[in-house]
Amino acid sequence: MLRSIAIALLVLSSPAVAETQVPTSQTEIQLGFVPVVKAVTPAVVNIYARRVIEGRASPFADDPFFGQLFQNFGAQRPRVENSLGSGVILASDGMVVSNYHVVGQATDIRVVLNDRREYDATVLLADEESDLAILQLTGAEDLPALTLRDSENVEVGELALAVGNPFGVGQTVSSGIVSGLARSGTVTGNTRGYFIQTDAPINPGNSGGALVDTNGRLIGVNTSILSRSGGSNGIGFAIPATLVRQFMEQARAGATKFERPWAGITGQPVTYDMAEGLGLARSGGIILSDMHPASPFGAAGLNPGDVILSVAGQEVNGPAEMIYRMTVAGIGAELMVTAVQGGVQRDIAVPMQRAPESPPRATLTTGARAALPGVTLSTINPAVMAEYDLPLTASSGVLVVDPGEIGARAGLRAGDTLLSINGAEVATSTDASAALERARGRLALDVQRGQRRLTMRFRL
Incomplete structure (x- = not known):
């Protein structure tokens, strides 16, 4: 009897019996991701981006006062910043989504497909707040693309695969589950929004890569992790595919700046x-x-x-x-x-509507006869508030778009709101410019800066 069992086990374990099959049910897919990975990885790309930054070696370069005194100190030293990330092909004509922090300010972008084909790319639409960017590959056609899934149907506990190029080692797939939904306020930097949380390992270089379900549909774009060491601790975040679709539609429509409805x-x-x-x-x-x-x-x-x-x-x-x-x-x-x-x-x-341009922003730059020449001003309206992220408390007044050389030395900053000049309220950029031209002998500015209200006084 024991001999018969041993022979049966040997037969079952022999190479002749072993066979690789495509899973035919959800249960079988959960036991092996090979078919999903084969379908998904051709549409996930590696992105190599760089930008050249012109800057002086002077330690006072960013100081509004000493920067002028030491403007010729040190030689120009162009500096090259390189970034490595991932992307996802959204359409067969070469439309790709990635993260803003990977490609948003790049001057040279090279995209490498899974089959080692390479393409130059240009940024069609980028938004730092959402940390998303849409690229167009030059001369691409008939490329594999992923289907976007409605993120509203994603549930906690679903199996998920993260595909990307961590640490530049090459394309890698990691598995996990959707750990949480509606995550907000958990990502550092300028990114604000609403994220899908996953415990699928995400590491540097995975940014912009795909988070897919077991059917190979895109449910999110990997964007960041929570980590003290810089490596994956099992808390990663992905931007929902539903938001990616909105970016894709606006890029298709020719938008160069992502537009959001205004709430007010x-x-x-x-x-x-x-x-x-x-x-x-x-x-x-x-x-x-x-x-x-x-x-x-x-x-x-x-x-x-x-x-x-x-x-x-x-x-x-x-x-x-x-x-x-x-x-x-x-x-x-x-x-x-x-x-x-x-x-x-x-x-x-x-x-859902755009922030209205009423009253007109009427952007202008003060002339040479003004007490503070070279200051760029805009009348505050809802569109200006949305563009410069001003609070509702700054719904009136005049925005300092650029303080200029003399304004910066006087203490003005971009984003300041001028409320009054020499005791007279200013409601428009024209009012502010005229008041600065009339100023003689003294100048008093009432300024709103964030949550603080300042009064600046000068002798002319």
């Missing part, structure tokens, strides 16, 4: 204590604290003090989530917002 509101998450005071059954949602007069939410009937519970049928628990929902809907769409007003729950349709 501020708010904060509703905590447990706040929910009790507002008469809500549970915590969650956003309570509106301030609203611009031109806000589409205000035009739709919402007011400060109202609580937004969901947008487009999806619960929102913070401003980043709501902005994400608005962004993926796109300008021209209409979102259904569920809100609580005076204890009554209502569904309100809110149009």
